[in-house]
Amino acid sequence: MSSANFSPASPPAPIEAEHAQMLTSCIVPTRFAPPELGDQAVERRGLLAKLDAFANRKLTIILGGAGFGKTTLLSQWREQCIAAKGEDVAWLTVGSGEGDLRSFFAYAFESLQRAGVEFGQILPVSLFNTDQVGMLAFVSALVNAIAEHPKNLHLIVDDAHHLTDPLARSALGELLEQSTDNFRVTLAGRQVPAFPVSRLRLREQVGEIGPDLLAFDANETATFFQERVPTPLSMQQLHHVREALEGWPAGMQLLLHALLRHEDSDNLTQLLQHDSGFHEYITENVLSKLSSQQVAFLERLSTVPRFCDRLAEAVTGDENSEQQIQELVQLHLFVSKFELSEGETWYNMHLLFAEPLRTRLAAREADMRECHWRAAAWFAANGFLLDAVGHAKAAGMTSSIDKLIENSPMSLRSLSGLGGMRRIVDAIDPATLTTNSKLLPMGAWTFLLTAQIRRANRWIEFIAPDGDREAILQRQILEAGVALYEDDTPRVRRIAMGLHPADIDQPFLSQCLATELITAAQGAGDYDEADRVTAELASSLRHEKHEMALIVHALGTVSRLETGQALSAEQHGLKVLRQTEAVAGRRSVSSAIAAAFLADAQYELGKFEEARQTLAGRWDMVYWSPPDPMVRGVITQVRLSADLGGPPAAFNLIASVLPRFQGRRSDRAVACLLEERCRLELEQGRLGSVKLTMTALDQLATRNAGNQGFASEIELIWLVTQVRVLLDEDRHQEALAHLKSAREKASSLRRTRSLVTVLLLEAQCHSRLKQMQEADAAAQQAIDLCEAGGLRQSMLRAGAEPVNQLLGRTSKLKLSQELHEFLSAHKRKPNISPVSGVLGADGLLEKLTQREVEIIRLLGQSMSNKRIGATLGIAPATVKWNLQNVFLKLGLNTRYDVLAWMRKAEAASELQSQASR
Numbered sequence: 001m002s003s004a005n006f007s008p009a010s011p012p013a014p015i016e017a018e019h020a021q022m023l024t025s026c027i028v029p030t031r032f033a034p035p036e037l038g039d040q041a042v043e044r045r046g047l048l049a050k051l052d053a054f055a056n057r058k059l060t061i062i063l064g065g066a067g068f069g070k071t072t073l074l075s076q077w078r079e080q081c082i083a084a085k086g087e088d089v090a091w092l093t094v095g096s097g098e099g100d101l102r103s104f105f106a107y108a109f110e111s112l113q114r115a116g117v118e119f120g121q122i123l124p125v126s127l128f129n130t131d132q133v134g135m136l137a138f139v140s141a142l143v144n145a146i147a148e149h150p151k152n153l154h155l156i157v158d159d160a161h162h163l164t165d166p167l168a169r170s171a172l173g174e175l176l177e178q179s180t181d182n183f184r185v186t187l188a189g190r191q192v193p194a195f196p197v198s199r200l201r202l203r204e205q206v207g208e209i210g211p212d213l214l215a216f217d218a219n220e221t222a223t224f225f226q227e228r229v230p231t232p233l234s235m236q237q238l239h240h241v242r243e244a245l246e247g248w249p250a251g252m253q254l255l256l257h258a259l260l261r262h263e264d265s266d267n268l269t270q271l272l273q274h275d276s277g278f279h280e281y282i283t284e285n286v287l288s289k290l291s292s293q294q295v296a297f298l299e300r301l302s303t304v305p306r307f308c309d310r311l312a313e314a315v316t317g318d319e320n321s322e323q324q325i326q327e328l329v330q331l332h333l334f335v336s337k338f339e340l341s342e343g344e345t346w347y348n349m350h351l352l353f354a355e356p357l358r359t360r361l362a363a364r365e366a367d368m369r370e371c372h373w374r375a376a377a378w379f380a381a382n383g384f385l386l387d388a389v390g391h392a393k394a395a396g397m398t399s400s401i402d403k404l405i406e407n408s409p410m411s412l413r414s415l416s417g418l419g420g421m422r423r424i425v426d427a428i429d430p431a432t433l434t435t436n437s438k439l440l441p442m443g444a445w446t447f448l449l450t451a452q453i454r455r456a457n458r459w460i461e462f463i464a465p466d467g468d469r470e471a472i473l474q475r476q477i478l479e480a481g482v483a484l485y486e487d488d489t490p491r492v493r494r495i496a497m498g499l500h501p502a503d504i505d506q507p508f509l510s511q512c513l514a515t516e517l518i519t520a521a522q523g524a525g526d527y528d529e530a531d532r533v534t535a536e537l538a539s540s541l542r543h544e545k546h547e548m549a550l551i552v553h554a555l556g557t558v559s560r561l562e563t564g565q566a567l568s569a570e571q572h573g574l575k576v577l578r579q580t581e582a583v584a585g586r587r588s589v590s591s592a593i594a595a596a597f598l599a600d601a602q603y604e605l606g607k608f609e610e611a612r613q614t615l616a617g618r619w620d621m622v623y624w625s626p627p628d629p630m631v632r633g634v635i636t637q638v639r640l641s642a643d644l645g646g647p648p649a650a651f652n653l654i655a656s657v658l659p660r661f662q663g664r665r666s667d668r669a670v671a672c673l674l675e676e677r678c679r680l681e682l683e684q685g686r687l688g689s690v691k692l693t694m695t696a697l698d699q700l701a702t703r704n705a706g707n708q709g710f711a712s713e714i715e716l717i718w719l720v721t722q723v724r725v726l727l728d729e730d731r732h733q734e735a736l737a738h739l740k741s742a743r744e745k746a747s748s749l750r751r752t753r754s755l756v757t758v759l760l761l762e763a764q765c766h767s768r769l770k771q772m773q774e775a776d777a778a779a780q781q782a783i784d785l786c787e788a789g790g791l792r793q794s795m796l797r798a799g800a801e802p803v804n805q806l807l808g809r810t811s812k813l814k815l816s817q818e819l820h821e822f823l824s825a826h827k828r829k830p831n832i833s834p835v836s837g838v839l840g841a842d843g844l845l846e847k848l849t850q851r852e853v854e855i856i857r858l859l860g861q862s863m864s865n866k867r868i869g870a871t872l873g874i875a876p877a878t879v880k881w882n883l884q885n886v887f888l889k890l891g892l893n894t895r896y897d898v899l900a901w902m903r904k905a906e907a908a909s910e911l912q913s914q915a916s917r
Contacts, residue, residue, distance in 0.1 A: 031093045032111050034075040034158070042224050042249075044073050047213060051077050054207030055085075055184070058176055058200055062188040064211040065332030066286045067250020070188040073214070074156050077186070087152040090115035094157060096289070099164035104171060105138050108155075112142065115153065119145045135167050139174045147180045154184045161189035161331075169195035176200060191330045211332050215247025224252055229259050231870050234877030244352070250285075251352065254278045279356040286333065286353075297324050298333075302357035303371040303391075305349045314378040315371050369395045380404045385442060389424050401439060418589070421446045425459075435464035441474040448481050449589065451624045451664075456482060473499075477509055480516045487627040487668055489523030489709030492516050502536045510537070511548035518555045519628060523709035525750035527559045547590040550580045554590070557597035558628065564752030564789035566604045573598030577614070592621030596633030603636050604753065606792045606822070612640055616884055623660070628710065631669045634661075638676050639793075645889035647680040652890055671700050671714045678721050679797075682728055690725060697721060716745045716754060723761050724799075727768075735765050753794040756782045760798035760806070767805050772812075779806050780813050787816055796826055852886050855879055856898055 051073075054060045064070050081087045092111040094104075113119065119141065146153055163169055173195035176185055187193065200206050216224065221242045225233050233241070245251040258271050258278070287295050300316040301307060312321040325347060328335045334353035337345060361368045372395035379388035392401045401424075425443035433440055444459035460482070463475045476495060483491035496516055504510040514533055521530040534556060554576045560569035577598050580591040595614045602611035615622070615637060622633035634657055642650035654673050661669040678693040701718035704711050719742035726735035739762045746755040759782035766775035783806075786795055796803060803823055806813065810820060848856075851872070858868045865876040865883075872879075886898055 028095065031095065031107055032114055033091055034071055034078060034093075041072055041076075042216070042220050044069070044076060044220070046217070047073055047209060048076060048080060050209060050213070051186075051207075052080075057207045058179075058184060058205040059197060060184070060186040060207040060209070061192060062186065062209045062214070063190070063192065063332065064188075064214040065190055065334060066289075067248060067253075067281070068211055068214040068332070069249040070214065071158055072249075073209075074158055074186065074188055078154075078156060081154050085152070087154050088115045088117075088149070090117070090153065090155045092155065092157050094159045094162040096162055099162040099168055101135060101138075101165050101167040101171065104163065104165070104168040105134075108138075108142065112145070112153075112155070116151075117145050117149050117153065132167070135171045136174070139171055139178060142175055143178045143180075146183050149182065152182045152184070154186065156186045156188075158188050160187040160193050161191045163193045163195075166194075169193050173197065190332055214249075216242065216249055216252065217247065218242060221247070221252065224249075225256065228256055231866065232875065234869075234875035236877040237875075246350065250281065251278075254281055278352070279359065282353065282356040290333075294324065294327070297321075298328070299357045299361040300367070300371045302349065302354040302361060303368065303394075304375050305351060305354045306346060307349075308344050308346045310344075311375070311378050311382075315374045317374075373397055376404060385438065386421055389421060389439070389442070393424055418446055418449055422450060430459045430462045433462065435462060436467055436471060441471075441478065444474075444478050445481075448478065448485060451485060451626075453482060453485055473504070473509065477513050477516070481512060484516050484519055485626055487666060487710050489520040489711075490707075492520040492709075493524075496520075500536070501533065507546055508548055511546060511552055514552045515548065515555065518552065518559075519626070520709065522555070522558055522562065522628075523711075525562075525748060527563055527750060530555070530559050547580070547584050547588060550576065550583060550590045551593055553579070554594040554597055557594070557601060558632075561597070561601050561604065562751055562753065564756075564785050564791055566601055566792070567790035569601040570598065570605060570607075573601050587618065587621060589621065589625070592618045592633075593625050593629040596622050596625065596629035596636070599636045600632040603639060604793050605790055608640055608643055611636060612644075612884075615640075627666055627668065630666070631672055634669065635672050635676065638673065641889070642676075642680060644885075647684050649890050650676065650680055667700050667704055668710055668714055671697060671717045674700070675717045675721050679724060682724055683799075687728075690728075694721065694725060712745070712749065713751070716742060716749065716751065719745065720754070720758060720761070723758075723765075727761070727765060730768075732765050732769050736762070739765060752785055752789070753791060756785050756791055756794040757798045759785075760795060760802040764798070764802035764805060767802075772809075775805070776809060776812050779809065783813060783815055783819070787819060792822060795823065848886065848889060849882075852882050852889075855882050856886065859883075859898065 051060065062070050062073065078089050078091065081089050090111040092107055094107070098104075098107065109119070157163075157172075163172065172185075172193065176197070177199070197206055218238070221238050222235075225238065225241075241252065241255065245255070254277055255271070287298075290298075297316050297318055301312055304311060304315055307315070309322040309325060312325060313319060318324060325335065329337070329347070334350035335347055336350075337347055358368075361371070372391045376388045376391035376395060376397070379385070379391060388404060389401055392404055397404075421442065425439070425446050428439070428443065430440060430443060440459055440463045444456050444463070447453075447456035447459060456478070460475060460478050463478070464471050465475060466472070476499065480492045480495040483489070483495060496513060499513055499517075501510040501514040501517070504513060514537055517533050518530045521527065521533065534552065537552065554573070557569045557573040557576065560566075560572055573594065577591065577594040580588060580594045584590050595618050599611040599614040602608075602614060615633060618633075619637070622630060624630075625633070638650050638653050638657075641653045654677050658670065658673050661673065674693050674697045678690055678697065681687075681689045681693060697718055700714055704714045707714070719738050723735045723738045723742065726732070726738065739758060742758045743755065743762070746752075746758055759778045763775045763779040763782070766772070766778065779802075782795065785791060795806075803826070806815075807820070807823055854872060855868055858871055863871070865879040868879045869876040883898075890898065
């Protein structure tokens, strides 16, 4: 029906208006207007525009949890409707316990009457009946009165989820269905009232705004905090806050209050997590609205912020867990779905919401311990071993871990738990465990993947070498992993002989084995074999989200780069790095490894700034990675330091890193650093230092003579470095002999970048001997390799002389215009001027900007980044960014190193000043 006058089946008897006064005598007057907006309320322009687009729809629904700004948005919308559109607006806030039909009668009548709707002198007597007849009479009275209203009328119902009476909901549905075109309704609440709107949806008469839209976007977040805190938040902090709070407006207001009380806090979300005001808000505005059963369910569930129906039931003991979870989701109580595995729905409880719940549960220590133990048992039974051990420790049952996981399938889904696992196995003596304990391989993997090789070996010793198939497999793959971390890739192949990743059911073990086999193949230059292993797992890896699977993907960057495909390596590396950061976070093991590989490719292409950003903030993670990503990450950092801060910066960095590699007994890493140092020393004319460096490199080459795999690169490094020294001494025939060996070694290992450098050094040697045909042949071969894959820095690393000679022979060589322009732009003269060994006089100070010097001086006053930023009037993130530049320019790693360098530089400058006087 759509007529102006709606009548029920039988007309109700009229009563006098005094009865209407009785109807509204107990109402609360504050229900008919929104709370006043503060002066600093953020205008939700985007949402207001969306509401404006819904203006011609009968019904608009706004859904969101507590504190998502529903009332604020409605208040702004109300003002816009009145001021801009000249509409009459009736406001109704439904209180808790006021959702029955009689209350809705009274409040709706009063709200509409205050908006100017005239009901005349009589009302139907059946309004007092809380049944179907009374409901229809009520709707009839409202429809007829609204139809006579001269203006457009807008009814806003806030907290509509309190409409619990089915008849009250039916009344609202009938009112929407029967009212005339001058009437609109907007409902806001934590969930949709269950009333019939299907026909309105079919007619596209329903507009909806959900919690995703209610959340503050980046601009609204910045606007909210602008000029409200003593020290403005940096863009990085604003991004972090928005991500951590998921755009929750009330959370930002609470954080603002917490910041005003604790101005010097750096960890903003942690500040809010432990703030008493935040806990009070959750208690008063969220938990107080729930039943005692729901609160108890949430408290127990807070011990496992990520859960599925089965886990929730196991932890809480509630057989109706599935229904409880669905109610929480519908109420938008900071519980949302997330992907973990196919076939089962998992949920995530926001950590900020879980913290107050855990605090409440912690007051009942026995209950909390029981929840953790229940969780440990469930995780163990379902293969989440790291989670099981963590919860067992939280339950104070570490002594029972071995028994708990006895029948648990091995399942490592993330390397992010290694830190927690390390703290657990640190306190356990493997000798006290049974030889078939699942904790033995867990402990071994924990120490291995954190580069604690000796401790990993001790745990491996206790795994039965003649036990069941799983124990034998675990031990075999672990021993291959030890060989990998010791950079002994031939031993990896011997140990893993006959094993195939695709034949292993456990994803983690399969991926670890694949990583070992691929790396070993790459060490031997067998990139076809590396690609074959990767292809064997391609289908299973495609949808994998385990970190080890992502590391397998990352190894593809190395294969592409070492076979001369720098452009393809960069593209692949960027894709993998985005995946690792999305799955495991920026500071994860997998992201550090992917970043080391990608930065190497970016540097090769001459993209220094991109390589620097890729490695920024990952130094410690790269250092504890397996040898190959560790070497690539550190050497790229050294080369970046040399390009940005000059040779002195690289010398500083090498001096600080070399002892670490020597202590770890990583000969290849030490050899790479010595090669870089010797090359720079030759450029600088530091011949005395060159002899010392070559002595150390000779010792490494002798110790590793005849080794295969990655260790054989040491011989190649020694040959190339020896050639540089021989060319510097004009011993060309000896240099040619070494170059022949170096070319054979680089070709057999398929190290295309090294081969390019060798070929250009060979061209230089032949050119000096006036053997121009041989020189041109070697140079052309190097050019062809570079043109094919985008190699750039390998050419420049040959040195200034061979590059300049190449440019002088362009009439005889086939050289693309793009490569010619690149080499011409980097044409330079050899730098043979000696430099002082005094830090203050090596020119590094002049490479720093005035801002960087100011930051270092304030750093010397033990100031934090935040205080430095406040002193200089810049954001803390800007301070951090400048410090990263300082680290690169000076070739240093830590704030302490920078301070020590600055003091020496200032002391040296003072000495020079006194000497000049």
